[in-house]
Amino acid sequence: MGVISGAYNIALDGRDPSANVNFVSHAHSDHTSGIRRGRSIIASDATKSLIKERYGIEAAGTNLCSGIRLLNAGHILGSRQLYAESDCGSMLYSGDYLLQPSPVAERIEFTKADILIIDSTYPERSVKFDDRGDVTDNISKYTERKLDKGIVLFGAYAVGKAQELISIFNEKGILPVVDRSISRMSRVYAKHCIRLKYASIDENNEALEEATKGNFVGIVSMHRLNELKGKISGFYGKTVFTAVATGFAKIMRFGADAQFALSDHADFYQATEYIDNVCPEKIYTVGKGREVFAQNLADEGYNAFPMDPSLGICSR
Numbered sequence: 613m614g615v616i617s618g619a620y621n622i623a624l625d626g627r628d629p630s631a632n633v634n635f636v637s638h639a640h641s642d643h644t645s646g647i648r649r650g651r652s653i654i655a656s657d658a659t660k661s662l663i664k665e666r667y668g669i670e671a672a673g674t675n676l677c678s679g680i681r682l683l684n685a686g687h688i689l690g691s692r693q694l695y696a697e698s699d700c701g702s703m704l705y706s707g708d709y710l711l712q713p714s715p716v717a718e719r720i721e722f723t724k725a726d727i728l729i730i731d732s733t734y735p736e737r738s739v740k741f742d743d744r745g746d747v748t749d750n751i752s753k754y755t756e757r758k759l760d761k762g763i764v765l766f767g768a769y770a771v772g773k774a775q776e777l778i779s780i781f782n783e784k785g786i787l788p789v790v791d792r793s794i795s796r797m798s799r800v801y802a803k804h805c806i807r808l809k810y811a812s813i814d815e816n817n818e819a820l821e822e823a824t825k826g827n828f829v830g831i832v833s834m835h836r837l838n839e840l841k842g843k844i845s846g847f848y849g850k851t852v853f854t855a856v857a858t859g860f861a862k863i864m865r866f867g868a869d870a871q872f873a874l875s876d877h878a879d880f881y882q883a884t885e886y887i888d889n890v891c892p893e894k895i896y897t898v899g900k901g902r903e904v905f906a907q908n909l910a911d912e913g914y915n916a917f918p919m920d921p922s923l924g925i926c927s928r
């Protein structure tokens with residue numbers, strides 16, 4: 613899927629052999645498949661830094677020509693929307709976006725556009741996220757309660773959610789212990805002026821010793837939660853309570869002792885708020901839930917269609 617703007621044929625967060633440049637909205641792996649070593653990309657500096665640290669790929673930048681702008685998407689550090697004057701009108705591609713402010717991401721910006729290409733992560737009306745402040749409070753209260761009895765281990769995505777959890781715990785004066793991939797990503801956050809306090813479980817140092825003197829909070833990559841639960845419980849000889857923080861906690865069970873629906877995406881209702889700010893004539897939905905999302909938007913009176921990934925937006 614792509615958009616043509618002036619001399620650019622831009623692939624949007626993916627592979628498109630006909631494109632001559634890739635727009636990478638942010639550094640989550642489901643949006644970086646089009647990156648190739650040495651190939652030019654359109655992305656924020658923070659996204660390029662995260663990609664370099666995570667995948668070892670130094671992506672070359674592209675100068676933005678007139679008619680192309682990047683706007684904050686609010687989703688994670690460096691996440692951007694792409695605005696482009698295309699052959700068929702002004703176009704905005706949302707990428708993943710979040711309306712409610714996060715302490716570890718730049719706040720979302722809005723602009724009007726004729727055509728909106730919008731992410732479909734939560735396409736159903738049945739998913740409605742609670743206020744992020746309330747979810748954050750619940751995470752803090754749960755953690756403080758369980759810390760009286762043992763170690764609390766959170767599973768989270770290493771880029772974005774892990775840093776938000778660190779920030780939540782820092783606010784409470786807690787120094788969490790994190791795994792190597794989270795500490796590597798958090799160092800990139802520090803380079804972009806989001807400074808977080810944590811100790812790394814993979815680096816034996818004074819900070820780790822101090823942080824693990826009593827019961828402590830750990831944050832590890834989601835896929836390592838069960839593996840590290842056993843190791844940490846065995847090593848410290850204590851009960852380990854597990855928890856996850858992800859928007860998908862609204863729709864599935866994770867097998868942890870607790871789960872919190874802290875999302876860095878919009879739900880259906882926030883999506884319509886976002887759409888009303890953009891005020892598009894036509895909407896294309898992208899992603900796994902695009903058919904359902906387009907139908908649900910059409911039911912609300914929006915001019916919405918699922919996007920065919922093999923077509924450009926001017927092809928219809």
Ligand SMILES: [Zn+2]
Nearest residue numbers: 638640687708
């Ligand atoms: Zn994402």
